[in-house]
Amino acid sequence: MTLEEKQAQLVGFWVDQGDEVVAPLSGEKRSSTRYEEASAHGIGHLTRVYGTRPVDPVERAAWLWGEQRRLQRETRLGIPAIVHEECLTGLAAWKAATFPTPLAWGAAFDPDLVEQVGRAVGASMRALGVHQGLAPVLDVIRDPRWGRVDECIAEDPLVVGTVGTAYVRGLQSEGVHATLKHFVGYSASRAGRNHAPVSAGRREVEDVLLPPFEMAVREGGARSVMNSYSDIDGVPLAADPTYLTGVLRDRWGFDGVVVSDYFSVDFLRSMQRIAADKADAARLAITAGIDVELPSPDAYPTLASQVREGVLPESVLDAAVRRVLAQKEELGLLDADFGEPPSAIDLDPPEHRAIARRLAERSVVLLGNDGILPLDPRSPVKVAVVGPNADSAEALMGCYSFVNHVLAHHPGVPSGIDLPTVLDAVRAELPLAELAHVRGCEVEGDDASGIPAAVDAAASADVTIVVVGDRAGLFGRGTVGEGNDVDTLELPGLQRRLVEDVVATGTPTVLVLLTGRPYAIDWALPPRRGAEGTIVGLGAVNAPAPVDAPAAERDIRRPAAVLQSFFPGEEGAPAIAAVLSGAVAPSGRLPVSLPRSAGAQPYSYLHAPLGGRTDVTSADPTPARPFGFGLSYTTFAHEDLTVAPEVSAGDRIRASVTVRNTGGREGTDVVQLYAHDEVASVTRPVAQLIAFERVALAPGEATVVDIDVPVERLAFTGLDGVKRVEPGRIRLWVGGACDDEETVASVDIV
Structure with missing residues (x-):
């Protein structure tokens, strides 16, 4: 050459x-x-x-x-x-x-x-x-x-x-x-x-x-x-x-x-x-x-x-x-022989849409629910569907989707694929409901002129679904995506005001978030606290309020339920609607901590002991919901975590845990095994995920989940710059999130 x-x-x-x-x-x-x-x-x-x-x-x-x-x-x-x-x-x-x-x-x-x-x-x-x-x-x-x-x-x-x-x-x-x-x-x-x-x-x-x-x-x-x-x-x-x-x-x-x-x-x-x-x-x-x-x-x-x-x-x-x-x-x-190119091709066949649908369904995270969900598809209720993302196909797509990445430069060109919106999907999922749709406000901007109409629609409804969040784009075109970095984690524009004004009507409200990042929405979530008033893991607060709870007992300062969906794609709207109706039980878990404020960033659940809430600073980085969190329409118990007392550094940790569906509906749990190195030569995270597995269970069903983890997953870079496994005691736990030590065991690495 x-x-x-x-x-x-x-x-x-x-x-x-x-x-x-x-x-x-x-x-x-x-x-x-x-x-x-x-x-x-x-x-x-x-x-x-x-x-x-x-x-x-x-x-x-x-x-x-x-x-x-x-x-x-x-x-x-x-x-x-x-x-x-x-x-x-x-x-x-x-x-x-x-x-x-x-x-x-x-x-x-x-x-x-x-x-x-x-x-x-x-x-x-x-x-x-x-x-x-x-x-x-x-x-x-x-x-x-x-x-x-x-x-x-x-x-x-x-x-x-x-x-x-x-x-x-x-x-x-x-x-x-x-x-x-x-x-x-x-x-x-x-x-x-x-x-x-x-x-x-x-x-x-x-x-x-x-x-x-x-x-x-x-x-x-x-x-x-x-x-x-x-x-x-x-x-x-x-x-x-x-x-x-x-x-x-x-x-x-x-x-x-x-x-x-x-x-x-x-x-x-x-x-x-x-x-x-x-x-x-x-x-x-x-x-x-x-x-x-x-x-x-x-x-x-x-x-x-x-x-x-x-x-x-x-x-x-x-x-x-x-x-x-x-x-x-x-x-x-x-x-290569470049003979005849394809004469016809379907780039969006039914089998691809089916995969997209399953992934969208399994990725929806239920962050809060006082019992309003699931909605009964057989009930002839009045439903107000409001918010800037309720009737937007673009709101379902990420920054690098063709719709937002390229077609944004070609207004008027159709997407070329079927893209139902949340409004379309709710209408199909709740065929007996009387639907009213009001946009309320835009994703960005300060125009509040549409909020009163949204409030009126909510006040006249039996339940309100408010759909807010992001619009993906690049370099200032949109609220998230490449080059769209932010210095606040509040919902963009007037969307928080829209949600709070709708909730204030007293109509039970379901908040649906279509976003490309987690936002600081602790104002929309119930306190995650136990009987002693202290912050606890998922296990103590997993059970929703009774479905028939009277309206007087509802907290009208917050939405009755909150669903988080991260840009779920072309089948995202039907997936969300299926979760709302109960045709699909939510099984997603937070892959990123839900922040309490932008001022606490950067934050990771993989923080050292002094990287979390402590008595030596008044600043509290504790997230509104932790990594791994997610509710369902049933409840799960994790019991009897067992592991051999010792394991050699070159071997494998073989653990087992019993998972039980303690509720009345079928559901899928995400079993999460966490570890903490109790004494190490350098500071180690207070929690580190070392294994996870999805487990589907019928009501009342229990199963033993066997977990096999290489000990090297606990390796870290030592003082000499060499990555190795150190001897010592490792605390293990399984729970509904990274901070939920529902069942605990320990193993000594020798």
Whole structure:
């Protein structure tokens, strides 16, 4: 290969970008290179062929097949291009199924179902000639003020790693390479600001931020990784060989391809100011370990000349090219026959919608219920459905859904898929109800003129369903999403006022939250306290009030019930309606702590003893609801946690616990096993999730759940910087949330 041919394999090209801003800073004029010029010697990637604008999939496939044939015919080496697309909530293309956002994956605590999502998405991508998907996001949530929280899975690295790895397996089982992002530390930025510096210490990086990536590489076999935009302690990840080579390749044995996040190579020059020019930026990035520059040629077109000038060793260029060619060989591209493109394709088939429906149903979290739920679908009641998200399909979708990411730039273009709203779904679920719909207010803004009409509708109803929350978008377009970071965790706009005014009518009110982050809604929730008045775990407050409780006994200062749904996707509205009616029992659990205030951030349930509520400070970071919390329409008891008294450091913890459905309805519990290292050489979290499992039980049914956990899950980075398991006593417990020690045992690591 000539130097130009090698260089060509290390860049992508955004053929169809045009003037649309669908990625960070893509509106800036970055490169004058024409596609014909860039691909004269071949090309590494074609960027977002389907996902840049609403193009008919069959027509676009015909173009793509023809372009791949041209590359085979008209370039000397005849190497086709890798085609990559976004696939965070499904293939981000017109008419393709939109699944729940990753934060909903975490809420479902169901890796097997997420693997099915990955397989479904991968099948659609492969049918369209797409080879690489830019997902999953394995950033551990550290601050809910960060705009990209809806793209993340959880604040717990085990949940992130387990669920994210399941998605990797599903996607790659269909012959599409998954891309892990954003490696590493992106979510730990100061004050939750996008692209902001990261000040994480070595122990936080090693023990919290890296494990999900390691799991996806070692256990999931992920074939691609994308760098973080941020810097850690002053070193941008795009130029840091410590992580891109030392950790990823040398320590973990990763032999796949590292691609740059869009424009991040040139950001070394234009934003982070550690490179003098594009050539300098390219040299730093490829030396650190970034093989391919995306989305288009920007800095890497300087590589060939740098080799000729003796500035860059050709061996560095060759190493990256070998990895790209190995990936193309693995994908079958080097021997591909681009004969007939698909003549028809359904990107939203019934089986995909069925998977989306199940995941949406299992991700709904019931945060509070005084007995008003479930609603009786056979009752001819008057129902007021109010709120800015009640009749909005966009409110069901995440930032990287095609609807919010691309179609927002094409007003008037239909979504191409069936997208019922919550109002539509409630109308279908409660056929005998008399429905009134009033918007009340917008998601953003200070126009209160519609609130009186909403109050009147609520006052005339038997029950009110008020649907509020977020509108996902990018860089100031919306309330959550990439670049939409916040300094408050109050509901946007006048939505809290709308809810409080509706509740004040005395009509029992069900609050439904459609959001991409957790909000500070403690004002909407009943106190989580026991008989002594102290804050307790779920076990003491799980039972709802009697369904027939008289209105006089209701607390009219708060909604009668609160449902949290994190952007549940195309089938989200029917899923929510099914939970409201009781056709589906809620089984979701909080994958992220529900904050009490923005001032307590950043907060994680994985805090050390002095990171929680203490007597030495008047500030209280205790969340309104803890990680792992979630109610159902029945109750569960966890009893008789047993474990062998001793286990060796290289062995496995084998525990068992009895789970009993103590209520009158069928339901699904999420069994959560937590651990705490009672005495360690460094401070350890007061609670650490080490295992979880969904268990469905009939009324009165009990089962023994066996849990098998490798002791290494309790390893941490010691004083010498080495990760190891230390001897000592570990307290274990199972309960309804991280702070609910319902049944307790201990084991000594020897």
